[in-house]
Amino acid sequence: MKELSIYIHIPFCIRKCLYCDFLSFPAEIGNYVNLLCREISSSAPEYQQYQVVSVFLGGGTPSVLPAMDISLIMETIRDNYRISQDIEVTMEMNPGTVDEDKLRQYITAGMNRISIGLQSADDEELLRIGRIHDYQTFLRTYELARRVGFHNINIDIMSALPGQSVVSYERTLRAVTSLEPEHISAYSLILEEGTPLYERQYEYSFPTEEEDREMYSLTKDFLSSCGYHRYEISNYAREGYECCHNKVYWQRGDYVGFGLGASSMVRNVRWKNPEDLTLYEAYVYRQEDMCVPDRQILTEKEQMEEYMFLGLRMMCGVNRQGFARTFGRQIEEAYGEIPDRLCRQGLLAQDKNNMMLTELGIDVSNYVFAQFLFD
Numbered sequence: 160m161k162e163l164s165i166y167i168h169i170p171f172c173i174r175k176c177l178y179c180d181f182l183s184f185p186a187e188i189g190n191y192v193n194l195l196c197r198e199i200s201s202s203a204p205e206y207q208q209y210q211v212v213s214v215f216l217g218g219g220t221p222s223v224l225p226a227m228d229i230s231l232i233m234e235t236i237r238d239n240y241r242i243s244q245d246i247e248v249t250m251e252m253n254p255g256t257v258d259e260d261k262l263r264q265y266i267t268a269g270m271n272r273i274s275i276g277l278q279s280a281d282d283e284e285l286l287r288i289g290r291i292h293d294y295q296t297f298l299r300t301y302e303l304a305r306r307v308g309f310h311n312i313n314i315d316i317m318s319a320l321p322g323q324s325v326v327s328y329e330r331t332l333r334a335v336t337s338l339e340p341e342h343i344s345a346y347s348l349i350l351e352e353g354t355p356l357y358e359r360q361y362e363y364s365f366p367t368e369e370e371d372r373e374m375y376s377l378t379k380d381f382l383s384s385c386g387y388h389r390y391e392i393s394n395y396a397r398e399g400y401e402c403c404h405n406k407v408y409w410q411r412g413d414y415v416g417f418g419l420g421a422s423s424m425v426r427n428v429r430w431k432n433p434e435d436l437t438l439y440e441a442y443v444y445r446q447e448d449m450c451v452p453d454r455q456i457l458t459e460k461e462q463m464e465e466y467m468f469l470g471l472r473m474m475c476g477v478n479r480q481g482f483a484r485t486f487g488r489q490i491e492e493a494y495g496e497i498p499d500r501l502c503r504q505g506l507l508a509q510d511k512n513n514m515m516l517t518e519l520g521i522d523v524s525n526y527v528f529a530q531f532l533f534d
Contacts, residue, residue: 476515
């Protein structure tokens with residue numbers, strides 16, 4: 160049976176962070192959950208030949224919803240889809256948005272993995288980027304999650320924050336690893352145009368490029384020394400705890416997104432739900448043709464491009480046999496001398512089975528990915 164992953168978008172936040180350019184806004188939940196459940200159930204007949212292997216509730220901050228709404232969403236999925244016995248169900252949450260009762264209800268609803276957005280263990284750094292919590296609030300949330308029985312926890316952290324130093328970032332790494340989470344996602348801050356932090360960037364002192372590189376090197380070396388295997392450019396896990404859902408994206412598996420602005424890719428067709436709530440409601444109720452998302456049927460060249468630049472994000476790289484099975488030709492037949500040239504430049508390494516980024520290649524990964532675009 161084919162495998163399917165489901166993404167659920169919860170676009171509500173208590174307050175939007177200063178660096179965030181995601182589709183989110185202060186909580187006005189209203190009828191949204193009912194619309195979401197209607198979309199989930201009405202779409203189910205299209206996916207009866209699939210088995211759901213992962214569900215990811217992201218946002219926004221899904222944990223701002225009442226626990227009963229989370230339970231209703233999960234019940235709707237279970238009632239309408241074939242569910243894998245070992246399904247991975249992840250929910251993102253911010254510190255301070257849950258209590259013990261809420262967390263217990265999440266487990267009852269079927270959650271078996273949570274992702275907590277810490278970002279920094281330094282309260283002043285958290286304040287500068289507009290987070291709603293301090294480090295002690297994060298600790299209480301983490302300890303509560305452990306107490307109620309979550310055995311698969313991811314912690315998000317960020318480097319290159321305003322006012323951050325290599326020393327303060329190392330303190331964050333030490334604080335996080337001392338808690339022994341199963342998974343750590345470590346991202347470097349990107350100033351996105353249109354965000355408050357982008358507009359006010361000249362008010363802050365950011366780490367230099369050299370300090371940014373030092374933080375990057377510190378991340379991979381320190382986490383490796385603590386037993387975390389780097390399996391993707393920004394993701395580290397203990398043995399057996401790689402994120403199943405995110406690997407579906409990088410390996411071009413089928414996934415369907417439900418909710419405002421959610422993206423999907425099934426059988427090499429991509430589409431995105433409306434980002435306006437009124438249009439989304441019309442789409443769910445099929446009221447207006449204009450609300451039907453444009454569907455992009457990926458050409459073979461576009462599929463190859465994605466296969467390469469998504470697959471190369473993973474440390475195991477792109478599998479040669481997998482490429483040949485998918486496209487009926489070897490990588491060199493599709494890309495000519497490009498792989499060999501990148502190997503000579505020290506940006507790719509390859510053997511008879513796989514092609515992967517080198518450490519130098521990771522440093523300039525966007526350049527490497529661009530070499531696999533046909534136009």
